[in-house]
Amino acid sequence: MHPIFDAFSTVLQLQNIYAGLIGVVVGTLTGVLPGLGPVGAMALLFPVAIGMDSAAALIMLTGVYYGAMYGGSTTSILLNIPGESSSVVTCIDGYRMARKGRAGAALAVAAVGSFVAGTLGTIALMYLAPPLARIAVRFGPPEFFAIAFFGLLVLSTLSSGSLLKSWAMIAFGLMLGTFGIDVLSGAQRITYGTQFLMRGIDFIPVIMGVYGITEVLCLAEELSGGAVNVIKIKFRELFPTKEEWKRSTPPILRGSFVGFFAGLIPGPATVIASFAAYAVEKRFSKHRKELGTGAIEGVAGPESANNSATSGAMVPLLALGVPFSPAAAMLLGALLVHGVIPGPMLAKEHPQLLWTVIASMYTGNVLLLMLNYPMVGLFANVLRIPARIIAPFILIFCILGAYTVNNSVMDIQLMVIFGLVGYVMRKGGYDAAPLVLAIVLGPMMETSLRQSFIMSEGDPLILITRPISGTILGFGSVVLLWQLIKQFIRKAGGPPKFAMKDANA
Amino acid sequence: MKKGAVFNPSSVMAILLLIFGIFYLNGARKLSFGNLAEPGPGWYPIILSFALLTMATVLLVISMRQRIVWGSVINKIVVIGLILLCTVLVYEPLGYVLTMFLMMFITLRVLGTRNWITLILLSAILSCGTYWLFAIVFFVPLPQGILPF
Numbered sequence A: 001m002h003p004i005f006d007a008f009s010t011v012l013q014l015q016n017i018y019a020g021l022i023g024v025v026v027g028t029l030t031g032v033l034p035g036l037g038p039v040g041a042m043a044l045l046f047p048v049a050i051g052m053d054s055a056a057a058l059i060m061l062t063g064v065y066y067g068a069m070y071g072g073s074t075t076s077i078l079l080n081i082p083g084e085s086s087s088v089v090t091c092i093d094g095y096r097m098a099r100k101g102r103a104g105a106a107l108a109v110a111a112v113g114s115f116v117a118g119t120l121g122t123i124a125l126m127y128l129a130p131p132l133a134r135i136a137v138r139f140g141p142p143e144f145f146a147i148a149f150f151g152l153l154v155l156s157t158l159s160s161g162s163l164l165k166s167w168a169m170i171a172f173g174l175m176l177g178t179f180g181i182d183v184l185s186g187a188q189r190i191t192y193g194t195q196f197l198m199r200g201i202d203f204i205p206v207i208m209g210v211y212g213i214t215e216v217l218c219l220a221e222e223l224s225g226g227a228v229n230v231i232k233i234k235f236r237e238l239f240p241t242k243e244e245w246k247r248s249t250p251p252i253l254r255g256s257f258v259g260f261f262a263g264l265i266p267g268p269a270t271v272i273a274s275f276a277a278y279a280v281e282k283r284f285s286k287h288r289k290e291l292g293t294g295a296i297e298g299v300a301g302p303e304s305a306n307n308s309a310t311s312g313a314m315v316p317l318l319a320l321g322v323p324f325s326p327a328a329a330m331l332l333g334a335l336l337v338h339g340v341i342p343g344p345m346l347a348k349e350h351p352q353l354l355w356t357v358i359a360s361m362y363t364g365n366v367l368l369l370m371l372n373y374p375m376v377g378l379f380a381n382v383l384r385i386p387a388r389i390i391a392p393f394i395l396i397f398c399i400l401g402a403y404t405v406n407n408s409v410m411d412i413q414l415m416v417i418f419g420l421v422g423y424v425m426r427k428g429g430y431d432a433a434p435l436v437l438a439i440v441l442g443p444m445m446e447t448s449l450r451q452s453f454i455m456s457e458g459d460p461l462i463l464i465t466r467p468i469s470g471t472i473l474g475f476g477s478v479v480l481l482w483q484l485i486k487q488f489i490r491k492a493g494g495p496p497k498f499a500m501k502d503a504n505a
Numbered sequence B: 001m002k003k004g005a006v007f008n009p010s011s012v013m014a015i016l017l018l019i020f021g022i023f024y025l026n027g028a029r030k031l032s033f034g035n036l037a038e039p040g041p042g043w044y045p046i047i048l049s050f051a052l053l054t055m056a057t058v059l060l061v062i063s064m065r066q067r068i069v070w071g072s073v074i075n076k077i078v079v080i081g082l083i084l085l086c087t088v089l090v091y092e093p094l095g096y097v098l099t100m101f102l103m104m105f106i107t108l109r110v111l112g113t114r115n116w117i118t119l120i121l122l123s124a125i126l127s128c129g130t131y132w133l134f135a136i137v138f139f140v141p142l143p144q145g146i147l148p149f
Helices: A003-013 A014-032 A037-051 A054-079 A091-100 A102-134 A141-158 A163-176 A203-227 A241-260 A268-284 A297-312 A314-320 A326-337 A351-372 A378-384 A386-408 A409-428 A433-455 A467-493 B010-028 B043-063 B073-094 B094-112 B116-137
Strands: none
Touching: A003 A054, A003 A351, A014 A054, A014 A351, A014 B073, A037 A054, A037 A326, A054 A091, A054 A102, A054 A326, A054 A351, A054 A386, A091 A102, A091 A433, A102 A241, A102 A297, A102 A314, A102 A351, A102 A378, A102 A409, A102 B116, A141 A163, A141 A268, A141 A433, A141 A467, A163 A467, A163 B043, A203 A386, A203 A409, A203 A433, A203 B073, A241 A268, A241 A297, A241 B010, A268 A297, A268 A433, A297 A314, A314 A326, A314 A351, A351 B010, A351 B073, A386 A409, A386 B073, A386 B094, A409 B073, A433 B043, B010 B043, B073 B094, B094 B116
């Protein structure tokens, strides 16, 4: 009998199920509530995990990880506020679906998509970990730069505003990521001697500002206008229709595939996974013209991808013993405390432990679905709450999110500033998503670029002569060129794209 | 459609980006630029600031010809902005619970809630409830301020 079945018989004991439920509840809550994040939640539960047996500890902590990925989508869909950076792209279509009365459908598809992707990712992990780990270690600074650059390039083509406005937001975000101490030289950069700037600019207050505070200001504007769109939700409309399930299936499968491989990349893999999945839908979906207006594919693909990426992130962790993200590092800590030393010898010397880890991941995923799918109706009913009551609640939510980053009121100041700037951005047709992604990817992009030039002694061709980075940048150039040609044709054939995006529309 | 003002939202955003770009470049110019073989801490920031300043200038020129207007209720936006700025100022001196209570109360009122019981109850429940969840359950240290508990 396959050792996975033995592992399941260990994992499916009552105390392990309870541990899993705790993990999934805490994870979902931290995904919904901004600022805490899966790493913070895992840290909170770490002392508890030490006292448990290995299977219970792993189920609980992987439950937190998966739960946070799903929880982040809840506020993205209901309130247009991403609970996690990997849920930023879900705001694009998820919130629009909610405004059309399809919040329940969006939440249900996010839950099921997350489950399917997590399951497929776990299966892929079982069979592909060793060969994929060998590819993952071939990633060096040029490849990391190429991935980050490609991600930003593709994102600029997904935005609803003009290409130039997207690039300006990307430059703005990259610049925000440079404040504070330079990682490579230790120099203080653009601090003007103030403590405020010396700390650097964290992306959470910026996200809370440009999404949360801006949303409140826009709600206030709608309320004053008198005609508030009250979303009526009927019970039978809470869940997806047959047509929506049919449309969701291909993006869930595509997102699972894209997300798993994105999870192999060090750094913000779940963020990259979600944006990459959206880009894939823009390219391959039969309903790609509807993306950006409330298409189910815009929720199914990214939400599946960010869950699948958590399985992908386990590949370097289990096969090489190297965590590529802070959350993976927490899992490594839990494994080490329980005597499980991940790495190339794990499968040979302790195969049963490896299968227990994999069974724990699968169980956490199932518990996530069992908890969250029935709650879809409850979450969707949040939209029945009048906007004049939701708006101040969002303010508290955002203030807490910004404050919990560093327990500093300066982050709240930053959030308020970006909230006001975000309002001007929204009225002026500047998309916030490129700004946010640039802040997240910017530090990795700069460090990788400078390291690449140091490695090559100043030869920029290193970025294109290495096969992996050359391929990624080549593909990115094609995408960019195609977008520029499309813009040129549109301008030649009709009114310019940016003039058509009247902010009053 | 109304004819857009020179200071429409798009041009204001372009101006903000220009101001930010100048502020940033002024800070970055003091850093060592280095060379391609050894890029200094100023290398990346200076290149980015020139890129942003160029794009912001182009956007400003384009946006001054666009037909985008502000909403008609900008005063309510300003009021909420002021509420937020005051919240930041009193957050640590007054403490989390009291600050959030006052912020909720005033914001609910500005947005149209008239019933006093609703105002007081909602503000109290949300400020105390979120304090319990974050400070007691998640051990997040929230400022106590002038309250004894």
